[in-house]
Amino acid sequence: xxxxxxxxxxxxxxxxxxxxxxxxxxxxxxxxxxxxxxxxxxxxxxxxxxxxxxxxxxxxxxxxxxxxxxxxxxxxxxxxxxxxxxxxxxxxxxxxxxxxxxxxxxxxxxxxxxxxxxxxxxxxxxxxxxxxxxxxxxxxxxxxxxxxxxxxxxxxxxxxxxxxxxxxxxxxxxxxxxxxxxxxxxxxxxxxxxxxxxxxxxxxxxxxxxxxxxxxxxxxxxxxxxxxxxxxxxxxxxxxxxxxxxxxxxxxxxxxxxxxxxxxxxxxxxxxxxxxxxxxxxxxxxxxxxxxxxxxxxxxxxxxxxxxxxxxxxxxxxxxxxxxxxxxxxxxxxxxxxxxxxxxxxxxxxxxxxxxxxxx
Numbered sequence: 001x002x003x004x005x006x007x008x009x010x011x012x013x014x015x016x017x018x019x020x021x022x023x024x025x026x027x028x029x030x031x032x033x034x035x036x037x038x039x040x041x042x043x044x045x046x047x048x049x050x051x052x053x054x055x056x057x058x059x060x061x062x063x064x065x066x067x068x069x070x071x072x073x074x075x076x077x078x079x080x081x082x083x084x085x086x087x088x089x090x091x092x093x094x095x096x097x098x099x100x101x102x103x104x105x106x107x108x109x110x111x112x113x114x115x116x117x118x119x120x121x122x123x124x125x126x127x128x129x130x131x132x133x134x135x136x137x138x139x140x141x142x143x144x145x146x147x148x149x150x151x152x153x154x155x156x157x158x159x160x161x162x163x164x165x166x167x168x169x170x171x172x173x174x175x176x177x178x179x180x181x182x183x184x185x186x187x188x189x190x191x192x193x194x195x196x197x198x199x200x201x202x203x204x205x206x207x208x209x210x211x212x213x214x215x216x217x218x219x220x221x222x223x224x225x226x227x228x229x230x231x232x233x234x235x236x237x238x239x240x241x242x243x244x245x246x247x248x249x250x251x252x253x254x255x256x257x258x259x260x261x262x263x264x265x266x267x268x269x270x271x272x273x274x275x276x277x278x279x280x281x282x283x284x285x286x287x288x289x290x291x292x293x294x295x296x297x298x299x300x301x302x303x304x305x306x307x308x309x310x311x312x313x314x315x316x317x318x319x320x321x322x323x324x325x326x327x328x329x330x331x332x333x334x335x336x337x338x339x340x341x342x343x344x345x346x347x348x349x350x351x352x353x354x355x356x357x358x359x360x
Contacts, residue, residue: 023042242258
C-alpha cells in the first residue's frame with residue numbers, strides 16, 4: 001500500500017475515534033445542525049475504517065505466518081497462511097481505494113430530467129417520448145417516483161420538450177451520466193418508402209437543490225408570470241391562471257410549471273427547477289475547469305456532445321464515450337439500462353482510481 005494512502009487511512013481512523021467522543025458527549029445535541037453533520041461523517045467513515053482494520057489484521061496474519069516459516073513442521077501451513085494473507089490484503093486494498101474515491105455530494109439527491117427534441121422534427125419528438133418512457137420504466141424498477149413538471153407535446157404524440165422530477169435514493173448517482181446528445185436511427189412512422197432517418201434529442205440531468213438557500217436567488221432579479229395551462233387537465237386547469245413562468249433576469253433562464261392545478265404548488269416546483277438549473281450552470285463551469293486539465297472518460301458533460309446512438313434496424317445501442325455496444329435495444333427501451341449505467345459508473349471509478357494512485 002502506498003504511504004500516502006496509508007497515512008490518509010490512519011487519519012480517518014483517528015477522526016472516527018474523535019467523532020465517537022463528540023457524539024457521546026452530554027452536549028452533543030445542543031447544536032442539532034452540527035450533530036447531524038457529525039452523524040453523517042461518522043456513518044461515512046465507519047465502513048472505511050472497518051476495512052482498514054481488516055487490512056491491518058491481514059498484515060498481522062502475514063507477519064505471524066512468516067515467523068512460522070522457520071519451523072519445518074509448520075512450513076507448508078505457514079506458506080498457505082502467507083498466501084491467504086497476501087490475497088486478503090490485495091482484495092481489501094482495492095476495496096479501500098474504491099471507498100476513498102471522492103464522493104459526489106449530489107449523488108443521493110433527486111433530479112430534474114429534461115428531454116428536448118432536436119434534429120428530426122416529428123420523429124425527434126417521438127424519440128423524446130421513447131426516451132421519457134425508457135427513463136420512467138427504469139425509475140419504476142428502482143422504486144423512484146417520477147413527476148412531470150412541464151411538457152410541450154408534438155402533433156403526433158411525442159414531445160418537443162418534457163421536464164420531469166425523479167425522486168428516490170441514489171437517483172442522481174445512477175442517471176447523472178445520461179446528459180448529452182442521444183441519436184436514433186430508424187424508419188419513421190411517417191416514412192412511406194422505408195428509408196432510415198437519423199434524429200436526435202438532448203438530455204439534461206440536473207441534481208435538485210436540497211434547499212433553495214443552497215443557490216442564491218435574489219427575488220428582485222425574477223420576473224414571475226402566471227397564465228392558463230394548456231393541454232390535459234380538465235376544465236378547471238384551463239379556466240384559471242394556475243401555470244407559472246419564472247425568468248431569472250441575470251442568466252436569462254426561464255422555467256415553467258403547469259402540471260398542478262394549484263398556482264402555489266406550480267410556483268414552488270418552478271422555483272425548485274430554477275434553482276437546479278442555476279446550480280447546473282455552476283457545476284458545468286466547474287467541470288469545464290477540471291476538464292481543461294483532465295479529460296473525463298465518461299464525457300465532458302457538454303450538452304452538445306453525442307453520447308449514445310440507438311440503431312433500431314440493427315437492434316443495437318452504442319455508448320460512444322466508452323465504446324460499448326449492446327445488441328439489447330428492445331430491452332433498453334423498456335427501461336433495462338443497468339448494464340449501460342454500470343459500465344459508465346465503472347469507467348468513472350477507474351478514472352478516479354488512476355487519479356488517486358497518481359496523487360499518492
